[in-house]
Amino acid sequence: MHRPSRLTLCSLVFVVGSVAAVHACAQAPAASRGERVAALLPEIDKMYTELAGKEHLPGLVYGVVLDGKLVHMRPLGLADVERKTPVTGSTEFRIASMSKSFVAMAALKLRDAGKLRLDDPVADYLPEVRRVQLPTSDSPALTIRHLTTMTTGLPEDNPWGDRQMAVPNARLEQLVGAGLSFSNTPGQTFEYSNLGYILLGKVVSKVSGMRFQDYVTREILRPLGMHNTRWEYTQAAPGKLALGYRWDRDHWEAEPILSDGDGAAMGGLITTADDFARYVAFHLDAWPARNDPERGPLRRATVREMHLPQAFAGLSTKATLSDMTTPNPTVSFYSHGLVWQRDSRNVVSSGHSGGLPGFGSQYRFAPDHGVGVFAFTNLRYGPVYGPTAKALAMLVERAELGPRPIPVSPILATRHGQVAQLVQSWDVALASAIAADNLFLDRSREDWIAHAREKLEPIGKITSVGPIKADNRLRGSFPLVGERGTVNVAFTLTPEREPKVQEITLTPAKQ
Numbered sequence: 288m289h290r291p292s293r294l295t296l297c298s299l300v301f302v303v304g305s306v307a308a309v310h311a312c313a314q315a316p317a318a319s320r321g322e323r324v325a326a327l328l329p330e331i332d333k334m335y336t337e338l339a340g341k342e343h344l345p346g347l348v349y350g351v352v353l354d355g356k357l358v359h360m361r362p363l364g365l366a367d368v369e370r371k372t373p374v375t376g377s378t379e380f381r382i383a384s385m386s387k388s389f390v391a392m393a394a395l396k397l398r399d400a401g402k403l404r405l406d407d408p409v410a411d412y413l414p415e416v417r418r419v420q421l422p423t424s425d426s427p428a429l430t431i432r433h434l435t436t437m438t439t440g441l442p443e444d445n446p447w448g449d450r451q452m453a454v455p456n457a458r459l460e461q462l463v464g465a466g467l468s469f470s471n472t473p474g475q476t477f478e479y480s481n482l483g484y485i486l487l488g489k490v491v492s493k494v495s496g497m498r499f500q501d502y503v504t505r506e507i508l509r510p511l512g513m514h515n516t517r518w519e520y521t522q523a524a525p526g527k528l529a530l531g532y533r534w535d536r537d538h539w540e541a542e543p544i545l546s547d548g549d550g551a552a553m554g555g556l557i558t559t560a561d562d563f564a565r566y567v568a569f570h571l572d573a574w575p576a577r578n579d580p581e582r583g584p585l586r587r588a589t590v591r592e593m594h595l596p597q598a599f600a601g602l603s604t605k606a607t608l609s610d611m612t613t614p615n616p617t618v619s620f621y622s623h624g625l626v627w628q629r630d631s632r633n634v635v636s637s638g639h640s641g642g643l644p645g646f647g648s649q650y651r652f653a654p655d656h657g658v659g660v661f662a663f664t665n666l667r668y669g670p671v672y673g674p675t676a677k678a679l680a681m682l683v684e685r686a687e688l689g690p691r692p693i694p695v696s697p698i699l700a701t702r703h704g705q706v707a708q709l710v711q712s713w714d715v716a717l718a719s720a721i722a723a724d725n726l727f728l729d730r731s732r733e734d735w736i737a738h739a740r741e742k743l744e745p746i747g748k749i750t751s752v753g754p755i756k757a758d759n760r761l762r763g764s765f766p767l768v769g770e771r772g773t774v775n776v777a778f779t780l781t782p783e784r785e786p787k788v789q790e791i792t793l794t795p796a797k798q
Contacts, residue, residue, distance in 0.1 A: 349662035357564035380663035383641030386556035391624025448481025453548030488552025531645015542645030596620030746772035
């Protein structure tokens with residue numbers, strides 16, 4: 288359970304039968320979110336430094352994004368071994384499959400503009416797909432949604448797909464038009480497909496009327512201020528490109544860098560730590576849902592849609608907390624260009640890994656907690672994946688960031704005071720005004736009075752009513768504070784136009 292970062296007692300005192308408020312707050316100094324994160328950074332630095340030495344990483348850069356800001360960034364090693372060029376925050380790394388979320392975002396932006404629908408058949412946009420024979424006679428049509436969620440039925444193709452980035456459209460059309468082999472029927476199950484995202488890039492190109500690279504750059508990268516993010520490595524700023532390597536026995540060997548091509552939707556994007564921090568901040572800013580003006584290249588609702596689970600991808604029963612010993616099973620789904628994960632403590636995270644000959648990358652962010660971590664290296668499939676996930680887990684678990692509070696809706700705020708009165712008085716007029724039809728059918732008024740007395744008498748005279756914590760717009764809880772203890776009150780409202788109280792629970796707080 289999350290403990291408050293600041294010891295605060297804010298009481299709202301009610302006189303039975305009327306609402307009277309007395310606000311009093313006593314505060315004791317405590318570390319801020321930023322200070323608690325900063326306290327863990329030396330341990331995270333040590334972890335990445337040891338990783339770089341153990342795994343022979345030529346260069347590495349990693350960063351922590353908190354509440355919309357890059358609060359920590361550290362470069363290590365060399366971007367160019369031969370020239371001894373050090374890595375910096377402006378070094379340009381190819382981020383491989385982390386590119387996929389940008390292409391999915393482009394497809395969703397076109398969907399929002401009414402240019403396509405996710406359930407449209409891919410063959411409506413790519414004529415060569417019309418010649419593809421699906422694996423069974425009862426297979427559903429291959430759709431854009433299947434492409435974004437990795438449910439195409441195409442086989443896992445990482446070794447092959449990693450070499451297809453520079454393939455031109457004519458060759459891709461020939462490849463697809465000649466027929467494809469499927470491991471499953473479309474829509475049946477998750478299976479990682481680079482070819483599926485290559486096809487998604489072609490759909491974006493067809494619908495937007497420009498190369499998908501140009502659409503992503505114009506409509507997503509530049510509005511986010513990602514001015515040093517590009518697709519073609521030869522366009523990198525002088526001296527800024529991280530060259531890719533593999534470790535061969537006792538030395539680094541340079542890997543050929545693939546040029547941008549029509550297959551680059553599967554993994555061709557090149558970016559910097561400074562730029563990518565803006566992208567992570569954009570994802571985090573989509574939560575929670577609220578009434579603020581829209582500021583991004585996509586609506587917040589669309590970004591949140593990207594994060595939601597779509598296709599079951601795996602269950603890890605042996606996963607642990609960041610201490611590497613405490614069990615913490617996790618379940619994973621593929622979303623739209625992102626991997627969604629929920630652990631046994633109900634912590635949700637999203638992100639994606641990337642790997643190509645010469646490069647490895649990973650980013651993970653916890654949208655409810657407002658924090659994210661990313662790392663890039665220029666070693667062939669450099670293993671930054673586990674450490675980056677561990678760094679995020681450390682911050683969530685040990686910096687005690689806690690889920691960001693859900694805004695309290697006006698109706699929930701109104702019912703807060705009324706429910707506090709009701710459970711103390713069971714006033715007939717008040718109950719008639721706020722109780723749903725079921726409340727006194729499920730339990731009579733007399734039973735409610737007896738139940739409330741049983742729960743409240745042990746804590747003595749009620750001295751204050753604590754602030755409400757929203758679970759959502761129509762459900763919340765608050766403490767009733769008495770002379771000898773506290774009872775937590777939770778209530779749920781109905782879906783009616785004027786939401787009424789349909790459920791109340793009274794639970795003694797643990798001392």
